[in-house]
Amino acid sequence: MELPLRLSPSRISDFNNCPQHYKYRVVDQLPEPPSIDAERGTLVHTVLHDLFESPAAERTPETAIGLLPSRWLDQLEAKPDLAKIVTNEKEWLDRASALLQVYFQLEDPSKFEATHREIHLENNLSEKLYLHGYVDRLDVAPTGEVRIIDYKTGKSPKPGWEEKALFQLRVYALLYWKNHGVLTRLLQLIYLGDGKVVRSQPTIADLESTEKMLLQIARDLEASYEKDYWPTKTSRLCDWCHFKTICPAHNS
Numbered sequence: 001m002e003l004p005l006r007l008s009p010s011r012i013s014d015f016n017n018c019p020q021h022y023k024y025r026v027v028d029q030l031p032e033p034p035s036i037d038a039e040r041g042t043l044v045h046t047v048l049h050d051l052f053e054s055p056a057a058e059r060t061p062e063t064a065i066g067l068l069p070s071r072w073l074d075q076l077e078a079k080p081d082l083a084k085i086v087t088n089e090k091e092w093l094d095r096a097s098a099l100l101q102v103y104f105q106l107e108d109p110s111k112f113e114a115t116h117r118e119i120h121l122e123n124n125l126s127e128k129l130y131l132h133g134y135v136d137r138l139d140v141a142p143t144g145e146v147r148i149i150d151y152k153t154g155k156s157p158k159p160g161w162e163e164k165a166l167f168q169l170r171v172y173a174l175l176y177w178k179n180h181g182v183l184t185r186l187l188q189l190i191y192l193g194d195g196k197v198v199r200s201q202p203t204i205a206d207l208e209s210t211e212k213m214l215l216q217i218a219r220d221l222e223a224s225y226e227k228d229y230w231p232t233k234t235s236r237l238c239d240w241c242h243f244k245t246i247c248p249a250h251n252s
């Protein structure tokens with residue numbers, strides 16, 4: 001294991017959700033087939049990213065939907081195997097188009113400028129932990145207030161699970177605070193799958209407790225690497241886990 005550990009919020013969630021899953025994915029680097037939901041998410045994210053290159057008045061549903069075919073061709077060119085999982089292209093583009101229409105019910109992108117899109121945030125939280133991640137959008141208002149936005153193409157979490165869902169954005173807010181000394185005013189998860197938005201106003205205490213949690217996870221991970229100890233942790237996520245067929249928790 002090389003120190004510092006280089007972690008993103010999604011890798012940290014992998015480890016938290018199931019250390020064995022983290023091992024298959026990060027330590028063993030076992031291949032995983034493309035996921036149709038993840039690829040749809042990539043396409044919609046690309047369009048929402050590129051939409052802000054148009055002048056404000058042109059950021060309309062028609063412009064966004066008009067970007068879909070060319071962005072899809074780019075995606076396909078980069079990953080030709082996608083043609084095997086996207087067998088009905090019209091249905092595929094219609095579904096992406098429906099998600100974009102939901103976006104316009106939740107926000108009007110002609111009314112603001114996106115200061116940063118896909119901004120890379122990074123920080124060495126300790127000698128042992130380098131933390132980084134790409135933020136979908138980070139807006140800085142003329143007043144200096146910051147909001148961090150993440151688009152999700154799935155459905156919003158069930159009541160009671162919002163805090164867990166906000167973990168990734170809290171990590172970004174922590175990185176921004178560490179790097180710029182500015183407390184993010186608003187975290188916003190935009191769920192296009194069901195048209196809901198989860199919002200939170202982080203406090204410094206929230207960010208400090210996120211930092212403590214991250215440092216503890218880094219210690220746990222270091223111990224796992226040292227002892228080569230990767231326990232399984234079964235949950236509903238097992239139903240989506242590509243490694244279920246080789247996982248000891250399901251094959252004893």
Ligand code: SF4
Binds near residue numbers: 242
């Ligand atoms: S099937 Fe479940 S327990 Fe096994 S690795 Fe995947 S998430 Fe972990």
